[in-house]
Structures are given as C-alpha cells and as structure tokens.
Amino acid sequence: MGKHDDGQIGVVAALVRSTFLVNAVYAESAQKHGLTSQQGQLLCVLMAQPYGMGELSTMLGLAKSSLTGLVDRVERSGLVRRESDPQDLRTVRIALTPQGSRLAEGFYEETCRRIAQLPSELSARDRDTLADLLGRVVTDNKVPVVFIDHD
Amino acid sequence: MGKHDDGQIGVVAALVRSTFLVNAVYAESAQKHGLTSQQGQLLCVLMAQPYGMGELSTMLGLAKSSLTGLVDRVERSGLVRRESDPQDLRTVRIALTPQGSRLAEGFYEETCRRIAQLPSELSARDRDTLADLLGRVVTDNKVPVVFIDHD
DNA sequence: TGCCGTCAGTTCGCGCAGCGAACTTACGGC
DNA sequence: GCCGTAAGTTCGCTGCGCGAACTGACGGCA
Numbered sequence: 097m098g099k100h101d102d103g104q105i106g107v108v109a110a111l112v113r114s115t116f117l118v119n120a121v122y123a124e125s126a127q128k129h130g131l132t133s134q135q136g137q138l139l140c141v142l143m144a145q146p147y148g149m150g151e152l153s154t155m156l157g158l159a160k161s162s163l164t165g166l167v168d169r170v171e172r173s174g175l176v177r178r179e180s181d182p183q184d185l186r187t188v189r190i191a192l193t194p195q196g197s198r199l200a201e202g203f204y205e206e207t208c209r210r211i212a213q214l215p216s217e218l219s220a221r222d223r224d225t226l227a228d229l230l231g232r233v234v235t236d237n238k239v240p241v242v243f244i245d246h247d
Numbered sequence: 248m249g250k251h252d253d254g255q256i257g258v259v260a261a262l263v264r265s266t267f268l269v270n271a272v273y274a275e276s277a278q279k280h281g282l283t284s285q286q287g288q289l290l291c292v293l294m295a296q297p298y299g300m301g302e303l304s305t306m307l308g309l310a311k312s313s314l315t316g317l318v319d320r321v322e323r324s325g326l327v328r329r330e331s332d333p334q335d336l337r338t339v340r341i342a343l344t345p346q347g348s349r350l351a352e353g354f355y356e357e358t359c360r361r362i363a364q365l366p367s368e369l370s371a372r373d374r375d376t377l378a379d380l381l382g383r384v385v386t387d388n389k390v391p392v393v394f395i396d397h398d
Numbered sequence: 399t400g401c402c403g404t405c406a407g408t409t410c411g412c413g414c415a416g417c418g419a420a421c422t423t424a425c426g427g428c
Numbered sequence: 429g430c431c432g433t434a435a436g437t438t439c440g441c442t443g444c445g446c447g448a449a450c451t452g453a454c455g456g457c458a
Contacts, residue, residue, distance in 0.1 A: 105396055107374050108362045110381035112394035115269040117385060118262050120308055132443065149407060157271055162445045164408055169443075186406045186453045211259045217387040218380065223258050226380040229366075229373055230261035234268060236368040243263035245256055283414065300436060313416045315437055320414070337424045337435045 118211060125207040129199060135170050136207070139192065139200035140243055142176065146191035155240040175199055269362060276358040280350060286321050287358070290343065290351035291394055293327065297342035306391040326350055 105113075119133070126136035134156075141147065141155060149167070153160045167190055170176045175196030179189040192200060215223050256264075270284070277287035292298065292306060300318070304311045318341055321327045326347030330340040343351060366374050 104375075104379055105382035105385065107366060107378035107381070108359050109394050109396045110378045110385060111265070111269050111362055111365065112273070112358075113385045113390045113392075114262070114381045115266045115273070116393050117388055117390045118266040119270070122263070122266070134444070159446055160407065161409080161447075165444070184406085184454070188407070207263075208259050211262055214262065214388055215258060215380075215384045218383060222380055222383075224255075225376060226384075227258035227261045228255055229369065229377040229380070230258070230265050231256035232369060232373075233366045233377075234256065234261060234264045237268055237365055239264045239268045241264070242267050243260050245260045285415065301434085310417055311436065312418075312438080316415070335425070335435085339436070
C-alpha cells in the first residue's frame with residue numbers, strides 16, 4: 097500500500113481507480129444502447145442462460161425486491177420475459193426475448209471493444225499478465241460470472 | 248479477448264469482474280460508515296483538498312446538478328461545508344468539516360484494508376506487478392484522482 | 399386429507415442518485 | 429453601464445436499492 101519510491105501507485109489505489117474507469121466506460125456504453133449499467137449487467141448475465149429471480153439476486157448481489165423492479169423495467173422495454181415453470185408455479189425464469197438478445201449482443205460487443213482499449217498501451221505480453229493476475233484475484237474472491245468470455 | 252487454451256480469463260472479463268468486486272467492497276465499506284458509495288467517494292476526493300462544484304463535477308464525471316444534491320445530503324450530515332470565496336462570490340469551495348475529516352479517514356482506512364485483502368492470495372511480487380500494470384492503465388486513460396495513495 | 403413451515407416472488411414506501419432545462423447571481427470586457 | 433459568460437441551484441423526472449410485509453405454491457407429516 098502507498099506510493100513506491102519510483103512514484104508507482106499502490107495496488108489499492110490502482111484497483112479503485114481502474115474500477116472507477118471501467119464503471120464509467122460500462123455506463124457510457126450502456127447509455128449508447130439505451131440502457132443503464134444495471135440493465136446492461138442483467139442482460140449480460142442472461143446471455144449465458146435464463147435464471148430465476150433468486151439466482152439473479154445472488155449473482156448480482158441485490159435484494160430480491162430490488163430485482164423485481166429492475167426486471168420490471170427491462171421487461172417493459174421488451175428485452176426480457178418472465179417464463180413460468182409448470183413444475184413449480186412459485187418460480188419464474190427470466191429469459192431474453194429475441195430483441196433483448198440482439199441488444200445484449202450489441203451492448204456486449206461494444207463494451208468489450210471499449211474495455212479492450214483501456215489497456216491498449218500495454219504490450220500483448222503485459223496484457224496477458226494483467227489478465228492472469230486480475231483473473232486470479234477474481235477467482236480467489238469468488239466473483240460471480242457477471243461478464244463472460246466468448247471465444 | 249476470450250478464453251485462452253489454459254482456461255485463463257480474458258483481460259476484458261477480468262477487468263469487468265474485478266470492477267464488480269471492488270464496487271461491492273467499496274459499497275459495503277461505505278455502508279458500514281453510514282455512507283453511500285458516492286458519498287464515500289466525495290469524501291475521499293475532498294481528503295486531498297477542498298474543491299469547487301465545477302471541479303468536483305469534472306473529477307467525478309457527474310452533471311453539476313447531480314453534484315448539488317450529493318453535496319446537499321453530505322452537508323446535511325455535517326460532513327462537509329460550503330465555503331464562499333470572497334474573491335468570486337459565484338464560486339463555492341466544498342471542504343470537509345472536522346467530523347467529516349474523521350469519518351473520511353475511517354472510511355478510507357477501512358476501505359484500503361478491505362481492498363488490500365482482495366489480492367492477498369497473490370505473492371508480493373505479483374501484487375507489485377499488478378499495481379504497476381493497473382497503474383499504467385489508469386494513468387494512460389487519465390483517470391482523475393478519486394482515490395489517493397498515502398505513504 | 400388437511401395443516402403448516404418454508405420458499406419464491408411481489409408490493410409498498412422510503413431515500414439516494416443522476417440527468418437536462420431553466421433560472422439566478424456574479425464576474426469581466428468593452 | 430451593458431452584455432455575454434461562467435458557477436451553482438432549482439425543478440421535475442426516472443431509475444436504483446433496501447427492508448418489511450404480504451401472497452401464493454410446495455412439500456412434509458400426521
């Protein structure tokens with residue numbers, strides 16, 4: 097923690113400030129697609145597969161009641177659908193509509209492009225190292241898969 | 248971008264997911280001090296020195312009208328004060344009150360501690376490397392100093 | 399069969415966050 | 429002294445997030 101002799105930033109400040117940066121880029125990209133950050137995040141999670149409200153609540157770290165509203169708004173935009181499970185009438189599965197799927201793809205693609213540009217000054221080798229180290233931090237801390245990798 | 252052969256995560260996903268992680272830790276730490284993330288961020292910025300509304304607006308990436316409300320709420324809690332500049336009666340300087348300064352110190356200290364724990368599985372050497380690489384990303388992209396390093 | 403604890407999700411009321419448009423006041427040049 | 433401009437505020441709006449209370453369905457168990 098704290099500055100090093102050579103003026104290098106501490107790992108804590110680096111994490112916080114890069115978070116600030118990614119937040120801004122993410123929000124900006126979402127806005128260009130008519131979404132909020134939270135809505136974009138929801139769509140990205142649903143790209144993998146449909147989930148129930150409880151699962152989404154856990155993955156996104158939100159109270160169930162917060163999720164109801166978020167899904168409501170996104171459903172109202174026609175991007176998502178509540179599907180009921182005939183096996184268990186209590187549960188609901190949130191799935192992307194075709195329109196939502198298209199929008200999610202577009203948002204995901206642009207967001208990836210923008211975020212990929214952030215470390216563009218780094219060498220390919222350094223980017224790999226960064227991905228490795230950050231990836232280990234992420235897995236060590238059991239961060240839910242709120243953003244997937246595609247091949 | 249995309250997964251590597253060895254299952255390593257891509258740099259984009261690593262950035263997004265670590266951002267998600269830091270956001271959560273930051274919010275949790277703020278909450279323990281009776282703050283929201285945004286209020287905590289404001290206090291951290293003001294730890295360095297007082298700023299005008301316009302400067303804060305730029306640094307935090309918010310509209311001026313958004314800042315008015317944020318400062319209002321924090322001022323109402325007695326953490327911050329609007330000081331008027333006799334040289335230019337239009338401008339206002341936002342400064343921490345003694346109470347706000349104490350709270351900011353406590354919040355900052357705990358947040359640093361928590362965030363420092365995130366890469367605790369990494370070797371000291373790897374943490375340094377991570378700090379270096381992320382620090383370069385941050386400076387390359389001209390992220391405002393929303394979180395400082397102390398020695 | 400009927401009851402009851404539990405689980406999934408929603409509703410409600412609240413305060414915070416963020417925005418743009420319109421406004422107020424002060425500064426400073428001419 | 430006037431006018432363009434700059435700094436902040438106000439207003440009305442939507443979205444976000446929470447906890448407490450509620451509804452309805454499931455499933456065990458007698």
